[in-house]
Amino acid sequence: MTDAYTAFIIDDDAAVRHSLMLMIEQEGIPVRVFDSAEAFLDEYSLHDKGCIIVDIHMPGMDGLRLQEILQNRQCTLPIIFLTGFGTIPQSVKAMKAGALDFLTKPIARTELVAGIRSAFSECEKQMRASKHNRKAKSFFLKLTEREKEVMALVVQGLANKEIAALLSISHRTVEIHRKNIMRKSGVANLLELVQLVNDSGADEYNLSNG
Numbered sequence: 001m002t003d004a005y006t007a008f009i010i011d012d013d014a015a016v017r018h019s020l021m022l023m024i025e026q027e028g029i030p031v032r033v034f035d036s037a038e039a040f041l042d043e044y045s046l047h048d049k050g051c052i053i054v055d056i057h058m059p060g061m062d063g064l065r066l067q068e069i070l071q072n073r074q075c076t077l078p079i080i081f082l083t084g085f086g087t088i089p090q091s092v093k094a095m096k097a098g099a100l101d102f103l104t105k106p107i108a109r110t111e112l113v114a115g116i117r118s119a120f121s122e123c124e125k126q127m128r129a130s131k132h133n134r135k136a137k138s139f140f141l142k143l144t145e146r147e148k149e150v151m152a153l154v155v156q157g158l159a160n161k162e163i164a165a166l167l168s169i170s171h172r173t174v175e176i177h178r179k180n181i182m183r184k185s186g187v188a189n190l191l192e193l194v195q196l197v198n199d200s201g202a203d204e205y206n207l208s209n210g
Contacts, residue, residue, distance in 0.1 A: 005120045006029075007030070008040060008053065009032065011035070017033045020112070024116065037065070049127065051079070051122075052079045053116070054079060054080070064090065067079055076126040082105060083103075100119050139185050139186070150167070154181065
């Protein structure tokens with residue numbers, strides 16, 4: 001949809017869409033508006049950057065259902081709910097599901113813009129984390145089963161001799177596997193390797209630390 005950090009406004013009320021668009025554009029922030037969740041999903045891409053500002057109560061698909069669908073699609077766009085008559089249970093549900101904020105209409109421009117800039121920062125964090133996770137998955141796919149066994153022990157801090165004894169292989173073989181692991185991971189040292197494994201989730205790759 002766009003390469004810039006953009007505020008995506010989703011509201012069935014044309015007057016609200018126009019008002020929000022003007023407030024955001026006055027701050028020099030790119031903005032796109034949609035009259036329904038369905039219209040947004042028709043144009044949404046996983047490569048989009050920015051945040052979503054969406055009403056909860058809309059004809060057809062409501063804001064909470066949109067949030068659920070985007071979660072299933074692993075969307076990295078933070079969601080800010082903006083509604084005129086949201087309930088406490090709705091706000092609790094939205095926040096528990098990962099919404100960044102739950103704001104009420106009418107909203108001041110300063111509050112709206114502050115929320116958007118905070119959401120942009122959160123989007124950047126999530127995109128970095130997603131990129132890191134993809135790198136980790138790609139790395140683990142390159143490893144042989146023996147290399148995975150060796151790495152599981154390496155990240156626990158075991159010395160090469162200890163690993164060799166546990167796996168019934170030679171000390172030299174452990175050194176070779178360890179060298180291959182570091183080369184395939186692209187990290188500079190053991191600390192970075194441990195961080196890579198921890199951040200990606202060891203259990204997913206059968207690399208339990210204990």
